[in-house]
Amino acid sequence: MVVPRQRPPRLIRPVREPATAPPPLDGVWAPTDVRLDRAEVLPLPPGARGPEDVLVDPDGRVVSGDEDGRLWWWPADAPAGTPPRLLAETGGRPLGIELDPTDGTLVVCDAYRGLLRVTPDGAIRELTGAAAPVHLADNSAVARDGTIYFTDSSDRWPLSHWKHDLLEHRPNGRVLAYHPGSGRTEVVAAGLYFPNGIALTPDESALMLVETSTHRLVRVGLPDGVVTVLADLPAYPDNVAAVGDGTYWIALPSPRLAVVEKLLPHPRLRQLVAMLPDVARPQPQRYGLVALVDGAGTVLRTLHGPTGAYPMVTGVRQHGDQLWLGSLTGTGIARVDLS
Template identity: 45%
Template sequence: MAHPRDTGRRTALVPRRFVALGGRGPEDVVADARGRVLTGLEDGRIVRVDGIADPARTRVQVIAETGGRPLGLELLPDEALLVCDARRGLLRIALEDGTAGVLADTVAGEPLRFASNVVALLDGTVYFTVSSRSYPLEHWIGDLVEHTGTGRLLRLAPGEKEPEVLLEGLQFANGLAPSADESFLVVAQTGVRRLTRYWLAGPKQGRAETFVDDLPGQPDNLWRAPGGPIWVALAGPRVAALELLHRRGPAVRRGAARLAVRTPFRPPGTTGVVAVDDEGRILHHLQGRRARFRMVTSACEADGRLILGSLWERGLAVCELPASPD
């Protein structure tokens, strides 16, 4: 499909409260069956937030430390947590005692760096993304400016120690979510404002195609609501000047990237979140302007609320869930 089919109303994205975490950069948020929210911080801590909908009951607990920089998270049925650590690779944390083990730290003979988002399917297969092979997390903006196309989609089969490369050449591969029937994966490409579908079953198995193109912002993490849509965090708005730069030659883009990584960054005040179904229709489009909570990099449902994470902020934003579309 060429453009998103917007079947939902555009509504305001208005945080109702802020939950401080005592650390910066809760980049990804996921919720467990009890409505508790888990996220990773810049200093390597994994924290769990209980009672997030009620200020009187809210409690923040440190449950593990990765020793690196945790990004994407995925809860497993056996009380474990998968973690994409930008420095250490793909980790598995036992939630009962917080111990962390490395599942994969190399791929195709090179160190696994900048692992971004991860999902585990019912058969135990793990899929995860690498955003860039050219820039570390600290210089993420350099990859978006240079437009390197070095993102990957990887698969780690049960019992295996070396991931398999499924897709290469992705423009800052980021969020990842399965379809309801697990017949395909949805992969966010931040650098081209696109969601890509990778088929896991059926006549198109192993093929990739555009799922939703021309999103109203730069997609970051994805999270599938149980029995509901896929929430897509829009970390930044569309930047026309950046898209023009992407049409220039590699030398021009590299020069611009060198400047970008040395220039102090402050996120714009425009934030957004969309929800899409398995047909690629946009069910909700939430947008905030002059927002106090900036750079929304993740969204999940928990305890009847929409919870937002951010690479930039020092806590989580709690919003009202939009009404279900007709």
């Protein structure tokens, strides 16, 4: 089964914004720890690519997806180069993967199917569907009572045209909550700029959230949905994963691009750029980067891969003294020793 892809709008609707400038990678962001360039890679099968997120399940399996709608798993102790085994096929495009603490199943954000529940044996059940109010389910966090908070990154652009949403630079995204008891989906916070990675605080009183297009780390209060900006990041953020001790890993696929930020005051020019072939538009920088932050947004640690040996890190997950990485464009997941 292949799920039909949404048809994107014909033109972006950019708004004029003040130009910004990327800060340098110095201070706590300086590339003093470059271990991401030495990451061990566990490959997807030949021809597969795009393991956007990564999760270690209770059975010790490392789970990720690919752009063809398949979910794969590897043993967490597998040596580098080990091929995966097939877990399930969604027919869509799996992005964020989380564990439901109430029953041990996986909650998968599928860009074209909405929220999915996947059992350990690979059975799939659709929770929300891709119909309104869900358009681009991206990343989720599951509360102890089973409530699933997840990002709906854009109500205009499908995943295939995510760069158009960033060029448009409008607050097209939301945070939604799915309640499994009633099957109801409600809006927690709206007016967000491509909300992406999301994680619950230990006391579940708030969500840690990143906005990709405004490169911000924010805190979303629960249940009021009040958004507080915590940090302006020097790179575009993607998925966020809670460690469990009040700290969070953020995957940052690329340092910010000066040319993109200089385009912000020029809506018409951005509209023209959006009409160019993708290869002619500004491209993410090939640079590996993840950061560990606390609940106030203070950066505690950064890991770098300046050569881009493992490119476009979009997923990050700590399991013991290992850090697992996913990539929107890579051909496998990666593992890094933290000790």
